[in-house]
Amino acid sequence: MTESKSSSENEALHELAPAYEAIEYESMLAAKIEDESARISIIGQGYVGLPLAAAFSQAGFKVIGLDVDQERVGTLNQGISQTPDVSSEDLQRYRNDGSYQASADFSVLAESDVIIICVPTPLRKSKDPDISYVLATVDNIVKHLRAGQLVILESTTYPGTTQELLLPRFEDEGCRAGVDLFLAFSPERIDPGNRQFLVRQIPKVTGGITPACTRLAAQLYGKVVDRVFEVSSPKVAELSKLYENVFRSVNIALANEFSLMCRELGVNSREVIDAAASKPFGFMPFYPGPGIGGHCIPIDPAYLAWKMKFSNYTTRFIPLAEEINQSMPGHVIDLVNRALNDRKRCLNGASILALGVAYKRGVGDIRESPALQIISELKAQGADVSYSDPHVPNLLLDDEHLASVTVSDDLVRSVDCVLILTDHPEFNYRSIVACANLIVDTRGATWGLPRSAGQVVDL
Ligand SMILES: NC(=O)c1ccc[n+]([C@@H]2O[C@H](COP(=O)([O-])OP(=O)(O)OC[C@H]3O[C@@H](n4cnc5c(N)ncnc54)[C@H](O)[C@@H]3O)[C@@H](O)[C@H]2O)c1
Known part of the structure; x- marks a missing residue:
């Protein structure tokens, strides 16, 4: 039996709808992360993206390493690692047990629950940030967007990139952060070749657009690192990475x-x-x-x-x-x-x-x-x-x-x-x-x- 509701009740329900939707998407994704059934795509398979992909494969997730470099994709699928932090033996094991695959086909993003961006962020000749790789990646993600996905930017970038540059692109597609899209920044801190501090030993700073975005990103990284440090916004997370590197540059x-x-x-x-x-x-x-x-x-x-x-x-x-x-x-x-x-x-x-x-x-x-x-x-x-x-x-x-x-x-x-x-x-x-x-x-x-x-x- 259905009950008819007054118009004020209907309005109240309408206002609550995004909240219910948010809880629904968040809890669905949280459950998938918890039981490691969340499908993860990591875009950019270089010094940063490959070790991260390997860490999630080792933790039991199914990972697709996406890269525009076809040659790199081919080599990775042969089980040959080009970074010092992932051995070819480990990569071959992940290939054989089906937990890792490299690909240049971005349509797989549509099936991904989690998308992590690890593409280059160099400088232009003018010394201005060259954010074009990140933007090209976001364009690719937007093409295959699906409600309930968690998107995390790891590439080092200027403060405000996630909130001011990425979020509007998703909002233009009708996404609502913290409701049907979860967006966060979590800086990569890997030190290639450092055997003492691998992915697990390096704490991960995580700041989402909304508390739900932070929660999901922190839960995800908690699967592969010993300590996650949650901050109040993506901008804080972006700045923390820059402060670390300015600190090194100044002290050197x-x-x-x-x-x-x-x-x-x-x-x-x-x-x-x-x-x-x-x-x-x-x-x-x-x-x-x-x-x-x-x-x-x-x-x-x-x-x-x-x-x-x-x-x-x-x-x-x-x-x-x-x-x-x-x-x-x-x-x-x-x-x-x-x-x-x-x-x-x-x-x-x-x-x-x-x-x-x-x-x-x-x-x-x-x-x-x-x-x-x-x-x-x-x-x-x-x-x-x-x-x-x-x-x-x-x-x-x-x-x-x-x-x-x-x-x-x-x-x-x-x-x-x-x-x-x-x-x-x-x-x-x-x-x-x-x-x-x-x-x-x-x-x-x-x-x-x-x-x-x-x-x-x-x-
Ligand atoms: N290397 C480090 O020690 C280190 C440490 C911390 C943070 N970072 C940051 O991490 C980010 C990645 O650095 P890296 O050293 O891994 O770079 P990298 O050059 O080793 O790897 C980047 C990969 O991204 C791929 N790529 C480029 N454009 C792409 C696109 N549109 N779609 C998919 N793949 C694309 C490239 O083919 C390459 O394989 C940068 O922002 C960097 O500043 C690097």
């Missing part, structure tokens, strides 16, 4: 400038920093280096500086840190030049063995690597430069194909200068110091090893 710049001061004072900066680091509180050591590289530290601070311009606010720490960090490759070239000069050699015609071209230890990532700029400039000044990097077998530099050479005692003895640019653990620093005529060590890799007077120039 401080260490770099400090090393310049120590040189003037005739002291080794590493010895001073190590001494300061013996303080058990209130100090965190950062060390000087040949410059900053990778997809995060040289780029992300510019996202915040760009956004602040709209508030007529000119950031000061960010450009100062950038200026100091970007001056380091030139400083390294200067050190090589002077060290050769001290031996009555000139850079033009000198043979230099560069150790490491990746931007950091233990990985093969050469994006924004200062080593490239240094090698390129040394070659431009007439030096005969070869390189060795166990993680980068080949290199295209200034239209020239270079191949990594194998380090041997004879090779080290034969060159005028060994230039350590990346402190990969694979290099045998003890035997390098035993054989080399001259070492310029930009990473402190030979610090503490027995060396002859004037043999090693530290940064």
Whole structure:
């Protein structure tokens, strides 16, 4: 039997309808996350997206790794991993048990319960944020939208992107955040090649457009990480990531400038920093280096500086840190030049063995690597430069194909200068110091090893 309702009752019910709908979609998705039957699509299968996909596969979810790069999709489906944080054996296992599949067919999004965006967010030549990859991805999601989906942006971006850029695109399609669409930002914090902190050990910050969006995103990540840190909005989550990377950029710049001061004072900066680091509180050591590289530290601070311009606010720490960090490759070239000069050699015609071209230890990532700029400039000044990097077998530099050479005692003895640019653990620093005529060590890799007077120039 149906009861007829008064018009005021009907109005009240109408007002309550979105609330019921919201609870219905939220509880349906929450149940699927709880029993791991939620289907997850992760868009972008690079350094960030693949380890995340592997973590969800391992937790028992069915994951599709979407990427526009067909070649990468093919390789992943053969069980070959390109990132240091997922072994090919693990990937093959997930392929075989059906928990992971790579695809370039975005129509699968229609069947997904959860969509996570891990695409690049680089800078344009003008140093403005290039958000085009994120926008192209959102266009793809919108085409296959279905009520009740959870969409999470992980790509590092400027504050306000999720609320001001993504949300309106979904609202244009009639979606209501927290009712029939759940939207959140959760910054990726992975440190490629770091064996100590993998996906599970790195807490996940999560901020949704509404409390329901935050709840669902936090529940999802709770399946693969030990700790989820919920914040009040996507903007807080976006800013937390930028603050982490500005913090690193500024502290690296401080260490770099400090090393310049120590040189003037005739002291080794590493010895001073190590001494300061013996303080058990209130100090965190950062060390000087040949410059900053990778997809995060040289780029992300510019996202915040760009956004602040709209508030007529000119950031000061960010450009100062950038200026100091970007001056380091030139400083390294200067050190090589002077060290050769001290031996009555000139850079033009000198043979230099560069150790490491990746931007950091233990990985093969050469994006924004200062080593490239240094090698390129040394070659431009007439030096005969070869390189060795166990993680980068080949290199295209200034239209020239270079191949990594194998380090041997004879090779080290034969060159005028060994230039350590990346402190990969694979290099045998003890035997390098035993054989080399001259070492310029930009990473402190030979610090503490027995060396002859004037043999090693530290940064
Ligand atoms: N690499 C890191 O250490 C790191 C750490 C934290 C955060 N991040 C951030 O994570 C994001 C991704 O970085 P990454 O290092 O994984 O990049 P990456 O270049 O390794 O991988 C990005 C992948 O996205 C794919 N892609 C590009 N456009 C696409 C599109 N429209 N649809 C689907 N796939 C697309 C590319 O083919 C590539 O495979 C960036 O915002 C970055 O700043 C990176």
